[in-house]
Amino acid sequence: MAATAHFMLQFRLEDKKLLPNPFGRVVGDPLEDSIDVQEINREAFDACRRLIEDVKSQRGSGAITLFGDAGTGKTHLLGRVRRWLETTPESLFVAVRMDTSARMLWRHLRRSLADALLRADASGRRAIDRLLRARRNTVEHLPERDLAIVLENLVDGKHVRDSAAWLRGQELPETALDRMELAGPGPEENQEVASRNAVVSLCSLIEPGVVVFCLDQWEALQSFASDTEGLFASGQAVSFLHDPPLRNVCIICCVQSGFMPRLETVLDEAIRHRLLSRRQGIHPLDWDQARRLISARLDEVQALSEIRRGNGNLLWPLAEAPIRQVFTANAAPARRVISRCKDLFDLWRCGEEAPEKTLDAFLESMLEERIQRVDPADAEAAVRNGLPLLLHSMAAAPGAGGGAFDFSLRGGRQRIAVCNQANARSLLARLQKIDEAFRPGEGQSILLLRDARLPIGAKAEKTRQRLKSIEDKGGRLVAISQEAVEALAALRRLLADAQSGDLAYRGDPVPASSVEQWIAGHLPSSVESLVSALEVANPLSPRLADLVSQRKIVSVEEAARALEARSEEVESCARRDPRLFGFLGGGTPAVFQVVERVDSAATE
């Protein structure tokens, strides 16, 4: 005790305040995490390592699925795999967050693979140089001419920006394609096939080296609760990567334990067999493991580490009892322990805990944190993946578009097509296809969505003609602002993190349904023009608002009778607009009017 007091004296208050909080990062990142306690989840790591070694020695691809609760360290374990692979020659670590959709899946995988190849290690060397420079001869003889040109450019350092964009699957303008002697992009429906072929060719090139795809956040494949398309497509993609002709692919999937029943129902037996033939659990920490983790984090702060060295207390400057409070039956998810320690460290450092945010304020800040620049070339994925979420939050269940269209609304009466082609020829082909497929009946319309930063050139006469033809039939082109694209991407990311249990509020995951409801009531102003263009305001909402303003509180059943709607419609409408309605669950669910809270101080 005396020794501790002595050490404490060495920290004057102002010095302590300058110390970084070693528990600052609460959610794992496979590309960033560096602090690791090898004994934690060692079995799961050994299982991954065995799989990679088996793939290498037996020349046959394989898969393993890691199951665990939110915050137990699935993503963190991927970071350990990455660091181990850095010491294994001829291997490539590909981190993939599965926040995509069925229609964009192979493009998403291609982009992640390209990012992994182009990422530089600590010495500044890119994986592509390490893996492909020695295979120059094989690259030259690739049957895919364009891929060979792009890889040679990248290895030789020529046209690096455009070559990297092509490798990522982004469309290039004609001038760039001409400069590199590349062919134009194929039709829209072939983009997925082209991306799949690129993934297969790149993986084959790396053979006998192993490509380790880490597919994290499987839960995020659902744009909304009943969405199974993405899961099914991903199961098929796993089968494709798993089976010959590919022989050097290792697939590590991270799935929340609670999501397991969903996987068991959606995926067919053949896919389940590939995906789940090797499985491993990731578990909460026991107290001993937690102590080691806390100690490792504290030792990362050099100023603390020096003083801690002579101290027998592994937890100093934190105390055991308040940390123990987050344990049940000697078990707690790592994230909950870290979050608790973060607060306690702040308390020790500053003399007071960091001010606690309300859930609203927390979600607001999390959304802001996720707003990042999205280039026009990436806007297509942002819109395709984000739009279903936006429509669902407006209680406008989107259907499949069919053929040339991406989505449909109002029982197919309104169709939506994303037309974000950067390449003029490719855009013309897309518009032509839409024009030919659109046979408007009574009350039918079509909406074309395009990034505002991609104007249609003045000389693109044919494209303009085609657009006019669509507009003459009742179609409309809506330009989406950069801010709206970025907000859509951020909203999708926020929901994906909640679905995967990676959105932690006070150490515990925020349910995806809470985030969906919050989104419905807090749409960023940048997407409001898009919402009004989509005309998806719920027609029930003003009528229900009228009813509750008269009655203040009314049972769902009674409201349904009064409004001649189904109870589920009333419930969904009430849940989706927390600014107007409050909802009480239980035996007799009811809707009540939300009255703005009157600040007591203001009334005095």
Place this chain on the structure above:
Amino acid sequence: MPTLEASPAEAVERITGVLKSAVKPLTFGQLKKATRLADSELKSALEAAMTQGAAFRWPDYRKTQYFWRQSADDAARQAVLAIASEEALSSAVLIARACKQVPGFSRNAMQRTVAALISGNELQRVPGLRAGTLMVRPGDSAAYAAAARKYLAERFRRAGFDPAGLTVPLPVGDSKQAVEVAAEVPADAASRILETIQSLEPDPGVPVSTQRLRNHLPGLSKAAFDSAALELRNTEKVFLSLHHDPHNLPQNERDLLIDGGDGTFYVAISLRR
């Protein structure tokens, strides 16, 4: 469309690649378009792929040949099992539904598939709710329970009652259910749960969903099961996986979780070493 020349091995690879990514069986014409092989090349490569077991010819449908990565027999088996997992149906309805999912597969062939699944203990006949029998997956009571609930709800409606009354708990001391709730947890409940987890999950430490576990322990009431599972957690024998959004589940799905008694619900159990 121009064809692309390919060596026999490349042609087989191209076919298997296309079939693997196809969501349903393809016609010869569709395969030709996708692989861009000439007729003769496609024929011989298809034969080779079929010999290798990488492609399967399906029964002709409307005079057209179909091919896929999976045999029609396998697809029929999977269709029957998937439907039976979702709904408890009479044999005739099950066969009709499954036939719709496997184009070209005759009713007789589907009957044979169902019979084979019954003899292989993958499908089971159970007494119907009104008459006859229903087909279910052995040990999986969920589909049968759903059919029973639907049936009872319909009877309630016909009698002029709100089916929601079905889920209202009966007063204590007034029924067998109340007796069951009050009953003590069987002494062997915990060991039965542990044994069943071990039998269902040979990979140690991998979670088993509570739904699956309950299906294999039909003799344990919900109260006894939940109580024994919580005791196993408290004595550090198992980990329980928290469900993060239980209050958004319908009551029948929430009942399948373990009720922690403090507002928490658990969705899976894994053995703790």
